[in-house]
Amino acid sequence: MLARARLMFRSTAVRLSALYILLFALCAAFLVVYVTAMSERLLAQQTRQTLQEEVQDVQRAYERGGINLLLRMIERRARQPGANLYVIAGPNGEMLAGNVASVQPGVLDEQGWTGFPFSYEPYAEVSRPGRHMAVANVLRLDNGLRVMIGRDLGDPGRFRGIVRRALMVALTIMGIGALVIWFGIGRNALKRIDRMSAASQKIMAGDLSQRLPIGKSGDEFDRLSDSLNAMLGRIEKLNEGLRQVSDNIAHDLKTPLTRLRNKAADALAEGRDDVRRTALEGIIGESDQLIRTFNALLMISRVEAGSIAAEMSEVDLSAISGDSAELYEPVAEEAGLSLTTELQPGLVVQGNRELIGQAIFNLLDNAVKYAAEGKGEKKICVRLSGQNGSFRLSVCDHGPGIPRDKRQEVTKRFVRLDESRSKPGTGLGLSLVEAVMELHGGSLELSATDESDKEAPGLTATMVFPAPKP
Amino acid sequence: METSIRYSRQGAESHGAKTDADAIVPHMKILVIEDDLEAAAYMTKAFREAGIVVDHASDGESGLFMGTENSYDVMVIDRMLPRRDGLSVISELRKRGVNTPVLILSALGQVDDRVTGLRAGGDDYLPKPYAFSELLARVEVLGRRKGTPEQDMVYRVGDLELDRLSHEVRRAGKEILLQPREFRLLEYLMKNAGQVVTRTMLLEHVWDYHFDPQTNVIDVHVSRLRSKIEKDFDKPLLKTIRGAGYMIKDEG
Numbered sequence: 001m002l003a004r005a006r007l008m009f010r011s012t013a014v015r016l017s018a019l020y021i022l023l024f025a026l027c028a029a030f031l032v033v034y035v036t037a038m039s040e041r042l043l044a045q046q047t048r049q050t051l052q053e054e055v056q057d058v059q060r061a062y063e064r065g066g067i068n069l070l071l072r073m074i075e076r077r078a079r080q081p082g083a084n085l086y087v088i089a090g091p092n093g094e095m096l097a098g099n100v101a102s103v104q105p106g107v108l109d110e111q112g113w114t115g116f117p118f119s120y121e122p123y124a125e126v127s128r129p130g131r132h133m134a135v136a137n138v139l140r141l142d143n144g145l146r147v148m149i150g151r152d153l154g155d156p157g158r159f160r161g162i163v164r165r166a167l168m169v170a171l172t173i174m175g176i177g178a179l180v181i182w183f184g185i186g187r188n189a190l191k192r193i194d195r196m197s198a199a200s201q202k203i204m205a206g207d208l209s210q211r212l213p214i215g216k217s218g219d220e221f222d223r224l225s226d227s228l229n230a231m232l233g234r235i236e237k238l239n240e241g242l243r244q245v246s247d248n249i250a251h252d253l254k255t256p257l258t259r260l261r262n263k264a265a266d267a268l269a270e271g272r273d274d275v276r277r278t279a280l281e282g283i284i285g286e287s288d289q290l291i292r293t294f295n296a297l298l299m300i301s302r303v304e305a306g307s308i309a310a311e312m313s314e315v316d317l318s319a320i321s322g323d324s325a326e327l328y329e330p331v332a333e334e335a336g337l338s339l340t341t342e343l344q345p346g347l348v349v350q351g352n353r354e355l356i357g358q359a360i361f362n363l364l365d366n367a368v369k370y371a372a373e374g375k376g377e378k379k380i381c382v383r384l385s386g387q388n389g390s391f392r393l394s395v396c397d398h399g400p401g402i403p404r405d406k407r408q409e410v411t412k413r414f415v416r417l418d419e420s421r422s423k424p425g426t427g428l429g430l431s432l433v434e435a436v437m438e439l440h441g442g443s444l445e446l447s448a449t450d451e452s453d454k455e456a457p458g459l460t461a462t463m464v465f466p467a468p469k470p
Numbered sequence: 471m472e473t474s475i476r477y478s479r480q481g482a483e484s485h486g487a488k489t490d491a492d493a494i495v496p497h498m499k500i501l502v503i504e505d506d507l508e509a510a511a512y513m514t515k516a517f518r519e520a521g522i523v524v525d526h527a528s529d530g531e532s533g534l535f536m537g538t539e540n541s542y543d544v545m546v547i548d549r550m551l552p553r554r555d556g557l558s559v560i561s562e563l564r565k566r567g568v569n570t571p572v573l574i575l576s577a578l579g580q581v582d583d584r585v586t587g588l589r590a591g592g593d594d595y596l597p598k599p600y601a602f603s604e605l606l607a608r609v610e611v612l613g614r615r616k617g618t619p620e621q622d623m624v625y626r627v628g629d630l631e632l633d634r635l636s637h638e639v640r641r642a643g644k645e646i647l648l649q650p651r652e653f654r655l656l657e658y659l660m661k662n663a664g665q666v667v668t669r670t671m672l673l674e675h676v677w678d679y680h681f682d683p684q685t686n687v688i689d690v691h692v693s694r695l696r697s698k699i700e701k702d703f704d705k706p707l708l709k710t711i712r713g714a715g716y717m718i719k720d721e722g
Contacts, residue, residue, distance in 0.1 A: 284713075291599050295682070326651060327677060330690040358678050363686050 021178045032167045039446040047151050051137045054149050091144035098415050157172050183191050208236040249415030260286045298427040315351040324360040325382045335372040343384045347391050347464045351440050359436040361431040363395040363461045370399030376456025394462040396449045401457035407446040441466050498613045499523040500544045503533030516602050530554025537563050542570050543613040549576040550579030557590040564591040571612040603714035607666040625660035632660050652695050659718040662697050668715035
């Protein structure tokens with residue numbers, strides 16, 4: 001239990017709330033002290049003003065009716081309940097009239113406001129006996145008499161006592177409340193972190209399919225888990241890709257290497273020059289294909305690593321599509337295909353012209369390759385249009401197409417639908433297109449050109465670019 | 471380790487033998503700065519077979535020294551060299567006023583490397599692995615460049631004429647109509663008349679893309695052009711050089 005409490009205090013949430021409480025308490029205390037001081041000052045000022053006014057009354061009464069009127073007035077006022085303190089003293093300080101038994105010596109010698117509290121003793125019947133504190137204003141008359149008008153300060157500690165009690169109560173409530181909230185938040189946070197670290201332990205153990213738990217509140221923890229999960233997804237995908245590549249390399253490169261080796265062996269054993277020459281030419285062709293594959297692989301991994309991103313500039317998609325279509329038009333024609341274009345002019349994105357060019361070439365290569373053998377219409381098309389914040393560049397054909405369930409798969413490295421791998425190609429074309437699109441913040445979409453045509457649905461490959469923000 | 475040089479013996483032989491015999495390649499002297507001795511030996515031998523005199527330096531410092539002291543028609547410089555990096559050799563050469571055309575070889579070989587290489591003062595760039603025929607064609611074009619007057623307004627090969635100003639093409643006085651791209655294709659071929667031009671070089675100079683065209687796209691364009699300039703005439707001008715590329719030439 002103690003260990004747990006200690007652990008809890010180490011958590012950021014708890015430490016933060018403790019800090020908040022401390023700061024809050026300090027603020028509250030300061031506020032209380034300040035309010036107390038302010039109200040005391042205000043009270044004192046009010047007292048002083050009241051006494052000042054009363055002194056003026058007394059002075060006016062004396063001027064109008066002499067000592068008799070003054071005495072009558074003092075006597076009357078002194079008898080009122082909760083009255084102020086009144087003293088009329090002779091020139092030597094002897095008390096002549098009033099409701100006070102004695103005052104601190106020296107108070108009556110000064111003219112005007114006493115300035116500081118002094119002690120006095122009231123008559124027993126007026127108030128409880130004992131020494132009291134008061135402030136007063138002393139008026140000296142022309143016949144040597146002195147009139148003191150003062151006010152009892154009451155129990156000076158009483159007001160402060162109330163304030164102190166209020167402060168204690170407030171602080172206690174605050175403390176208890178904070179503890180409860182503290183416990184709730186700290187424990188909750190701790191539990192969630194525990195769950196997160198449990199999940200990461202499993203991930204570290206090699207189970208990349210694990211994901212961090214996400215609550216419903218969408219708070220910082222959820223957002224953190226969310227981004228970590230996205231990161232895990234990416235890692236898993238890369239990892240998956242890597243495994244796929246090594247599997248496929250084993251499969252795809254072993255075959256040509258074996259062929260290469262066999263051809264070399266044949267050439268070595270061959271006596272006739274022309275046969276040997278043919279075998280050697282075959283070897284060169286075989287090696288070219290291998291080098292091409294390696295180059296494409298290297299290119300894809302560099303694009304995926306994003307190291308080409310530095311070379312981004314404005315690329316005119318419309319121009320590039322037009323150029324590519326023009327480049328492939330004779331090839332298509334040679335293969336008995338017609339190539340049509342529908343290009344919206346003036347669509348410009350930030351990108352790498354070489355990579356986008358190569359991606360379009362790959363799509364056109366595929367289109368020519370598959371449309372020529374298909375039973376469908378002998379035509380391919382290049383379309384470019386901009387709508388709803390994205391630019392869509394499509395290459396379509398009416399070849400055999402790709403079945404819906406295989407469309408995800410074909411963008412993976414070395415995946416070819418043609419199991420026998422009899423057609424030329426590296427099996428990397430669409431992987432490169434997808435990598436290029438990811439580099440440009442877009443995507444590659446594959447769909448059927450004509451879903452209703454069962455024989456030759458064809459393939460429409462669309463490079464979707466996000467339109468640049470205006 | 472060195473598997474990067476694809477030495478197409480068949481291609482180089484026919485090409486080299488022909489150029490040698492016909493003395494299409496003038497006496498050319500080149501410097502190869504390459505630290506991989508096996509690759510350098512291959513290159514030296516193959517260049518010699520093509521009638522080119524080769525000096526070889528195996529590190530950046532000695533390459534810089536030789537490049538400064540002697541005069542060459544072309545230099546072939548590997549990017550990664552011991553003692554002094556290839557790009558720094560090039561910029562130092564340029565600083566010293568050596569303006570010999572330089573072809574950069576690089577195992578790094580991608581778009582961005584090409585750009586940095588050319589910025590450093592290189593004239594052409596070839597990523598490893600490459601076919602020797604490609605290297606030879608590029609070296610020959612670079613070596614020839616010095617002598618080819620860029621400002622020539624009319625290119626002539628046999629009875630074929632190309633006017634760069636009016637964009638008119640005539641053969642034996644008869645006008646031939648070409649598409650703009652076909653014109654540029656022919657222009658580049660004729661500018662390098664008598665020299666092999668590879669498919670990659672055509673894609674670079676006519677379409678401005680710098681990668682290996684993997685299919686026969688270029689061939690189809692060339693054969694279209696060929697049919698236009700040769701259809702009604704007896705003598706073929708545009709030849710396919712097996713394993714290398716194309717060459718336009720008047721056999722005389």
